[in-house]
Amino acid sequence: MTNQIHSLDRRRLLQAGAALVAAPFVLRAGGAFATVDPFPLGVAAGDPLPDGFVIWTRLATEPLAVDGRGGMTAPVEVRWEVAADDAFAHIVQRGRAMAQPQWAHSVHVEVSGLAPGRPYWYRFSALGAQSRVGRAATAPRHNAPLAQLKLAVASCSNYEIGYFAAYRHMAEESPDLVLFLGDYIYETTRTGPRAASMVRHHEREAPLSDLPSYRNRYALHKMDADLQALHAAAPALMTWDDHEVSNDYAGRWPTELETSEADFLRRRAGAYQAFYEHMPLRRRSIPHGPDMRVYDRLRFGQLAEFSVLDGRQYRPMQPCPTPTSRRGHVVTDAACPERTDPARSLLGRPQESWLYDGFRRADARWNIVAQDLMVATANQRDLLTGVQGHYTDGWDGYAATRDRMLAALQTARTPNPVFLSGDIHSFWVNDLKADFANPASATVATEFVGTSITSDGPLYELFMAGMASNPHVKFFDSRQRGYLSITVTPEHMTTRLQAISDRRDPHATVATLKTFVVEFGRAGAVEA
Ligand code: FE
Ligand code: CA
Numbered sequence: 001m002t003n004q005i006h007s008l009d010r011r012r013l014l015q016a017g018a019a020l021v022a023a024p025f026v027l028r029a030g031g032a033f034a035t036v037d038p039f040p041l042g043v044a045a046g047d048p049l050p051d052g053f054v055i056w057t058r059l060a061t062e063p064l065a066v067d068g069r070g071g072m073t074a075p076v077e078v079r080w081e082v083a084a085d086d087a088f089a090h091i092v093q094r095g096r097a098m099a100q101p102q103w104a105h106s107v108h109v110e111v112s113g114l115a116p117g118r119p120y121w122y123r124f125s126a127l128g129a130q131s132r133v134g135r136a137a138t139a140p141r142h143n144a145p146l147a148q149l150k151l152a153v154a155s156c157s158n159y160e161i162g163y164f165a166a167y168r169h170m171a172e173e174s175p176d177l178v179l180f181l182g183d184y185i186y187e188t189t190r191t192g193p194r195a196a197s198m199v200r201h202h203e204r205e206a207p208l209s210d211l212p213s214y215r216n217r218y219a220l221h222k223m224d225a226d227l228q229a230l231h232a233a234a235p236a237l238m239t240w241d242d243h244e245v246s247n248d249y250a251g252r253w254p255t256e257l258e259t260s261e262a263d264f265l266r267r268r269a270g271a272y273q274a275f276y277e278h279m280p281l282r283r284r285s286i287p288h289g290p291d292m293r294v295y296d297r298l299r300f301g302q303l304a305e306f307s308v309l310d311g312r313q314y315r316p317m318q319p320c321p322t323p324t325s326r327r328g329h330v331v332t333d334a335a336c337p338e339r340t341d342p343a344r345s346l347l348g349r350p351q352e353s354w355l356y357d358g359f360r361r362a363d364a365r366w367n368i369v370a371q372d373l374m375v376a377t378a379n380q381r382d383l384l385t386g387v388q389g390h391y392t393d394g395w396d397g398y399a400a401t402r403d404r405m406l407a408a409l410q411t412a413r414t415p416n417p418v419f420l421s422g423d424i425h426s427f428w429v430n431d432l433k434a435d436f437a438n439p440a441s442a443t444v445a446t447e448f449v450g451t452s453i454t455s456d457g458p459l460y461e462l463f464m465a466g467m468a469s470n471p472h473v474k475f476f477d478s479r480q481r482g483y484l485s486i487t488v489t490p491e492h493m494t495t496r497l498q499a500i501s502d503r504r505d506p507h508a509t510v511a512t513l514k515t516f517v518v519e520f521g522r523a524g525a526v527e528a
Helices: 002-021 164-170 191-197 211-222 225-234 260-276 349-361 395-411 461-467
Strands: 027-028 032-036 042-050 052-058 078-084 091-099 106-113 121-127 134-138 148-156 177-178 235-238 296-298 304-308 368-369 388-391 417-421 425-435 443-451 471-475 482-488 492-500 510-519
Touching: 002 177, 002 395, 042 121, 042 134, 042 225, 042 235, 042 296, 052 078, 052 121, 052 134, 052 260, 052 304, 078 106, 091 106, 091 235, 148 164, 164 225, 164 492, 164 510, 211 225, 211 260, 235 304, 296 417, 304 349, 349 395, 388 395, 425 492, 425 510, 461 471, 471 510, 482 510
Parallel strands: 148 177, 177 235, 304 368, 368 417, 417 443
Antiparallel strands: 027 032, 042 052, 052 106, 078 091, 078 121, 121 134, 148 482, 296 304, 425 443, 425 471, 482 492, 492 510
16 A cells, blocks of 8 residues: 555656656546656666767656556657767767567667767657756777776665665766666565665565566666666666575575476566666677676776676575575585585686686776675674574685686786675675685785665674684775775775765765775775
8 A cells, every 4th residue: 555655656756757857748648638758767878888888768658557568558769869068069979769568668779989988978859758868988999098987886775775865976976987786676675573664665565576576676766866867977887686686596596495496587587687678788688588698898998997797697506505495694614515615606607717718818907896796705603593604695605716716816917806896785895815714825806895875784793793703804894875986097996985874864965984095016905
């Protein structure tokens, strides 16, 4: 009931918004006239290359229609324009694309033929209305020098328990590139005592299970003004974590033992398709059944190269499941030798080979690996069982893959490797060691873990109690929500841990909690 009331409110808001911001068209619906904006989900750009980028929108006149079709039926022609200025006085490219019902009327245009290393503005029109304007930018030429690159890094935005003020502050920083490192949505809705922490409501209470339901969860997020502002402000690099499908899933296996592999793969196919339909991704990411490519490599001149990884799709089953679940949990080495089994790959062998090949060829000054899970090991205690050991869901659950990855970086002498990570809802600044058991061993790479946009952090005292056994951790704080703001120059990478004042406050302010600097040629961050 609550959800129904909320979706009614939203519809009214949308109609009011449409009248204010877009050239509205008039739709005859059930004998009455209603004003409807077909662009309530905003616009986005992604995957910048030296000659272009992807621009995205999705038409929807009723974004939360339960059938997942957004109120749309027939194919619709969408016109797009790319301009050299924000007033669209100098339109440099335009074209037409068909928004098709089988892709939820989403449009992904791969714009090419643009000049390198400069900003552009884009917009769409359809059904007599025009979308908002988005800003994108091309990457510099392959080996062009670049004085500075500004990044904003997000993960874990739980809609129900907080407003997206962090996204708004990210947009206000006008970054060159936004990195979304997973848990862009959450597939479950809080009920019972846990519902007390909610500040707003999902569009439905039941867990997401099929394509229409995943579509509507993305649509709900895309209607958020702060998230829309962020996508309109800068092009994005996207990857996912577990909650885009289901908590702690591993490859073909959900955590629930009673769900068959075939049923889960059907669910995954719907979830992946909805992700594709709502993100600024290239054609090569078009899903094929339950398979979809999101890992990718991008370069920004001489300054930086990004390897974006997929830490979920290709992994084998979680190590050492309990008799009742395949959820992540803390295990001891004695109880779970599988955790360090070299036969198990978090990334899958093809993605591993692709990554190490990139490490060998790398000649950018900074080589950034953007991915969903904390790489550093974390000796910790399980809150439920009291077991002291390592968590099975992340890199610690597939420790041999981490060993191979860090060894590959060392062998290849990849310049200045830096990992950017999500999932754990807390800020971490880590030295990634050749041998985590030996603090004197080489620091191979630097890691920054952004906290969550809104999601609950792990218990601070619990992690702090075990910190003496994690000497590679330079900083940890799980009590703040926010994001990473990074400035890359040829000589330094400066990372600000940005914390918002209160996730429950839509007008929350932002402040820098800590600043860390990585110097060119020296792995490991130092507090500024
Ligand atoms: Fe999360
Ligand atoms: Ca996660």
